[in-house]
Amino acid sequence: MATDTQLASWEVFMQGKPGANYIHAGSVHASDKKMALQNARDTYTRRGEGTSIWVVPTDAIVASNPDDNDMLFDPANDKAYRMPTFYTMPEGAKAI
């Protein structure tokens, strides 16, 4: 016999329009995939906010730790040559 719980938590990601990135909308509670999708629809798209929904069990999300931010993100800061503006283009060159 199953016990009374508030059911598992699922994270909801929505695509606002075709071709757009999926963006985190919030979370819902549901016992299975089908209910999670249904609840996400009812909770987050009452006004045509989305064209597609992903639901993911909350405990399947792996998040970075803010304490590691320096280690994770600093190495990107000193590589200006990854930016197009780093390069000097010859005078007069077009469409580049």
Added chain:
Amino acid sequence: MELVEKVGTIQEEHLKSFEEKIERGDAIEPRDHMPESYRKHLMRQMSQHAHSEVIGMQPEGNWITRAPSLRAKQILLAKIQDEGGHGLYLYSAAETLGITRTEMIEQLHSGKAKYSNIFNYPALTWADIGAIGWLVDGAAIVNQVSLQRTSYGPYSRAMVRICKEESFHQRQGYEIMANMMKGTKDQQAMAQDAMNRWWWPSLMMFGPHDSESPHTGDAFKWKIKRASNDELRQKFIDKTVQQAEVIGLTIPDADLKWNEAKNCYDHGAINWEEFHRVIAGNGPCNKQRMAHHKKVHAEGAWVREAAEAYRLKKGQ
């Protein structure tokens, strides 16, 4: 001893980085370090906010079967569904602080967690549905617009979503009042009666005067709260008076008058005795609201159990 000192230093560093973030205006996210009292304050405020949305469905639900037209019924159903949705956004956001949905509901049922006092008043006539949308949602919007800039990311994001949806709530309520004021003498009297009963409780929604508000200090320092109770109340009064005038309703406050020097309305004294009496559990509907929530929660247990049993059976 050395270890204790080290732990102390780490805690100080965490507090410092938290305070710097707040100072810069950066949002605090669930995994960021935050003082325990910040977390506690948010849990209390956000769960109270979520409970208010859900309990707020009751006075309006009372009118679904008696809405005067199919149009009115569809609108009321959509509005009440929104309120349920708002409760869910806020429960989800509060859960990111480490409190479970079960704990929040237990706290509501035990009386440890509160909900907005306004929902302890009954919706007696159809005009009350107008007054609730226009005044109660109107007051809530003023508060929620300010909370869009609150420092806790998940709370702020829930507020942005809620504010987008709330303006339809206020407009549908104002439309009901406007239509009744264009109607018969009886309908006009009914609208004015609803106005008379909902005006003062709506002003009380903003909470005690700043001079009396016990939680304000930290909430401001940490940018949980972005405007004071009195500032928000004033904003609500200033925009609502004109709306009442346009449709011919009288604000039930003999002392209400425009203050040229301050560029805002002065209002009469709020009956705080009534406010405290209702908060203490002695409003017209406190017992009914809580009994209904407990009953529905208990009666819905089999649905949750069946859903879990189905999941186990399918081996998901």
